[in-house]
Amino acid sequence: MFVKSDIRKVTVALEKSLGHEVYIRLGDVGIIHPARMQTGDVLTDAGILEEEARTRDIIGGSAFVLNALNIEAGDTSMSIKTRDEEKDALFVLRAKGVMERLQRLRVRLQEKAAVIAEQLEYAEALNAMGIDPWTLKRARFSRMVFGRIADTAPELPAEAPFIMAFAGRYVFGAALPKDAQAMLRFLKGYDFLDRTADVSGASLEELKRRDNSLRHRMEVLDRYSDNLRKETGPELLKLYHSYKGYEEVLKAMRLSGFSAKAMFITGWIDAKDKPRLVKLLEEICGGLYILADERDANAPVRMMNIRLFKPFELIVKMMGMPANSEIDPTPLAAIMFVLVFGLMFGDLGQGLVLAASGLILKYIAKKKAQEDLDNAGGIVFACGLSAAICGILYGNLFSSEELIPALWIRPTEKIMTLFAVTILLGAVIIIVGLCVNIINAFINSDYTEALLEKKGMAVLILYSAIVLFTVRAMTQHGMPSLWKICVFILLPLIVFSLRGVIGPVFFHVKRPHDIAEYITETVMDIVEITLSMFANTVSFIRVGAFALSHAGLSIVTYTFAAMADPGLKSVWAISIIAIGNILIIGFEGLICGIQSIRLEFYEFFSKFYKGDGVVFSPFIIKGKMSEV
DSSP states (O other), X not given: OOOXXXXXXXXXXXXXXXXXXXXXXXXXXXXXXXXXXXXXXXXXXXXXXXXXXXXXXXXXXXXXXXXXXXXOOOSOOOOOSOOOHHHHHHHHHHXXXXXXXXXXXXXXXXXXXXXXXXXXXXXXHHHHHTOOHHHHHHXXXXXXXXXXXSSSSOOOOTTOSEEEEEETTEEEEEEOGGGHHHHHHHHHTTTOEEOGGGOOOOXXXXXXXXXXXXXXXXXXXXXXXXXXXXXXXXXXHHHHHHHHHHHHHHHHHTTSEEOSSEEEEEEEEEGGGHHHHHHHHHHHHTTOEEEEEEEOTTOOBOBOOOTTTGGGHHHHHXXXXXXXXXXXXXXXXXXXXXXXXXXXXXXXXXXXXXXXXXXXXXXXXXXXXXXXXXXXXXXXXXXXXXXXXXXXXXXXXXXXXXXXXXXXXXXXXXXXXXXXXXXXHHHHHHHHHHHHHHHHHHHTTOHHHHHTSTTSHHHHHHXXXXXXXXXXXXXXXXXXXXXXXXXXXXXXXXXXXXXXXXXXXXXXXXXXXXXXXXXXHHHHHHHHHHHHHHHHHHHTHHHHHHHHHHHHHHHHHHHHHHHHOTTSOXXXXXXXXXXXXXXXXXXXXXXXXXXXXXXXXXXXXXXXXXXXXXXXXXXXXXXXXOOO
């Protein structure tokens, strides 16, 4: 708690021929965060890019065939006993060639089938009219047309110089050459679409025979594809996953350095995992390796929080990863977030509903293996319990203040007490934030920042004294003695004002360049600190305001229910209460969560947090690969 894993930088030198196997085992156990080898004369490629290109070709070819065979690749890796790139590439190339030919043949058959289907439709229409399709092709002394019209069977003029036959929306027309234009003008009035040239002239029986032949060829093609799926699919799937994992190995190996016979791996490892790395190297390399480790100020970070606080790492990471130069604020962030949310959303019944929702989220997350969703469920669960506890303090159960007694206050009855407590809570949180900043400064041996700067010891004493004197004045109606004012207010103020003099004398920092500029800057800093601290403190009044807002929405819910039934026993009244509670849980729960995050980030984290660390991400191959 408050500390992070001991991450060490390691460098391993080993025989180049063992590099692939070492990286596969490292990806299997997932203990090292690789780093790029900073080398001078050492090579950083050694043919890895060419090997990676061949691997991608195998992956791409197998993915193409799997997709064409409608085989889902999925995310689960499979093991492969041996890896023969030349043989595997040839196998994939042949399968890809066969599949491309099958696809081309399928496209041609589909195109022919579409034409035959159209011809069948025309032939069936002509057959229904009693017209031989060859008639359209053999006409010499008359103009014959065939096509589609917008309306079915229009009425012909009484003395029309042409004849027509209809079948649904299809029409056949015939006229002497001198009357052809009159026939076409008549058909144009019905949006005639001429299909005369598209009629093949083949009989209906011949077209059906061709259609059956094409269907048979498609069935043969489908059976061949099914056989290919059964015979080739499993092997292609195995190759795809194996080479996907191997591609990750090659990407990691590109970070390494190489010489003529040696390979150099560098990265970061958790100190507690070093024995596992040594055992792994002993199994593969025997004694033919060199391992060195050292502390690194720029090492990636892995947080070590107990199960109670671990979900709240999600909130901390929203502001960045804590650097090695600062403590992990997750426990403090968790306590503050849960406490502030509970005070704003105090309701026993609604809090328990939220807690149950959090458990449901965690259950769904475990089934889907989603860590972030699991952490979110943990946060919702903790906030729900906090809201339930505050609901007991407020005497609030499912928006009603009549069902249980209040162990502390009812927000609507003692508004000023609620505001005073939330502002005091804010002051305590700000003081804790300043303390964390001072601790971080001492960790980094930055004594000027710890003692003299805007968020240092001098300002902490000054702010704490003002808060305590204000509380005493409001509770005991008395002013602090003169010596307390001098020691706890004037003296810290003087020390802060003289930081440009004290710093160079005791901590060897640079002196101010210009006295006038320094005085002006100091005055502006004092004004800025005063305004910002006042604004930060008063900002916590929103905690009480949202507690009142929650109580107000509860009153509105029961007011509407009472309008439906003063006794609150009818179905309508109970329904209004239930719907109101659901809306309050969803709407105000979201708002209270947002406000809790806002207070955490702007009023608490702003006092100390940098968040410029890097997440420790060990190299892991999805699934497992055996001997390569």
